[in-house]
Amino acid sequence: MNKKGFIFDLDGVIVDTAKYHYLAWKKLANELGFEFTEEQNEMFKGVSRKRCLEILLDLGGINATQEQFDTWMVEKNVDYLQYIEKMDESEILPKVKKVLKYLKKKDQPIALGSASKNAKPILKKVGLLSYFESIVDGNSVTKAKPDPEVFLIAASDLKMKPEDCIVFEDAVAGIQAANIANMISIGIGDDKILNEADYNFKDFTNMDKKFLKRLINN
Ligand code: BG6
Numbered sequence: 001m002n003k004k005g006f007i008f009d010l011d012g013v014i015v016d017t018a019k020y021h022y023l024a025w026k027k028l029a030n031e032l033g034f035e036f037t038e039e040q041n042e043m044f045k046g047v048s049r050k051r052c053l054e055i056l057l058d059l060g061g062i063n064a065t066q067e068q069f070d071t072w073m074v075e076k077n078v079d080y081l082q083y084i085e086k087m088d089e090s091e092i093l094p095k096v097k098k099v100l101k102y103l104k105k106k107d108q109p110i111a112l113g114s115a116s117k118n119a120k121p122i123l124k125k126v127g128l129l130s131y132f133e134s135i136v137d138g139n140s141v142t143k144a145k146p147d148p149e150v151f152l153i154a155a156s157d158l159k160m161k162p163e164d165c166i167v168f169e170d171a172v173a174g175i176q177a178a179n180i181a182n183m184i185s186i187g188i189g190d191d192k193i194l195n196e197a198d199y200n201f202k203d204f205t206n207m208d209k210k211f212l213k214r215l216i217n218n
């Protein structure tokens with residue numbers, strides 16, 4: 001039986017938390033006196049919390065002291081956690097569970113590769129923690145996507161060679177990280193934005209067993 005390492009990003013791939021990140025950043029921007037649009041939020045996908053705040057402050061033309069910076073980092077996360085608190089399995093994106101179940105049935109190793117420091121509690125909330133043999137998140141990496149570190153650690157945890165791994169990602173930086181790691185990259189979302197991916201899907205609803213079988217066996 002062939003085995004591949006299947007590595008999933010979290011935000012925007014398994015759950016639609018990108019909207020909660022956006023709302024929390026928007027609130028902070030508004031408090032600081034400027035607007036933050038959904039379009040600008042695209043830049044934040046796959047990007048660490050610290051880097052997001054740096055970009056946000058640049059957008060608002062704000063020079064922060066270290067103390068302010070630290071305060072705003074905490075404030076954003078506290079707001080974000082209020083949304084997470086209310087999450088349950090209804091917030092798993094369509095057909096994600098079906099794909100995870102199929103891969104489990106086929107005995108394929110599965111890992112999470114996310115920039116989020118909130119990954120584990122979110123997976124627990126939506127009841128998907130048990131699907132993952134390894135969870136590599138914002139607490140375990142030193143270098144952010146597009147650096148391939150997060151996916152290389154996941155591959156090593158799964159005892160799979162990078163070229164035998166498949167990454168599901170909704171962020172440009174994530175697709176780039178997978179490509180640099182020499183893994184198969186699958187873009188979930190807008191194929192115009194994720195045009196560097198090996199394969200593109202709008203979401204998991206069009207990903208059939210035939211395609212997954214091909215990934216396992218090729
Ligand atoms: C990524 C999101 O998964 O995690 C980013 O796409 C987010 O938008 C990053 O900034 C860090 O998340 P957290 O939960 O540690 O603030």
Ligand code: MG
Binds near residue numbers: 009011012013045
């Ligand atoms: Mg993502």
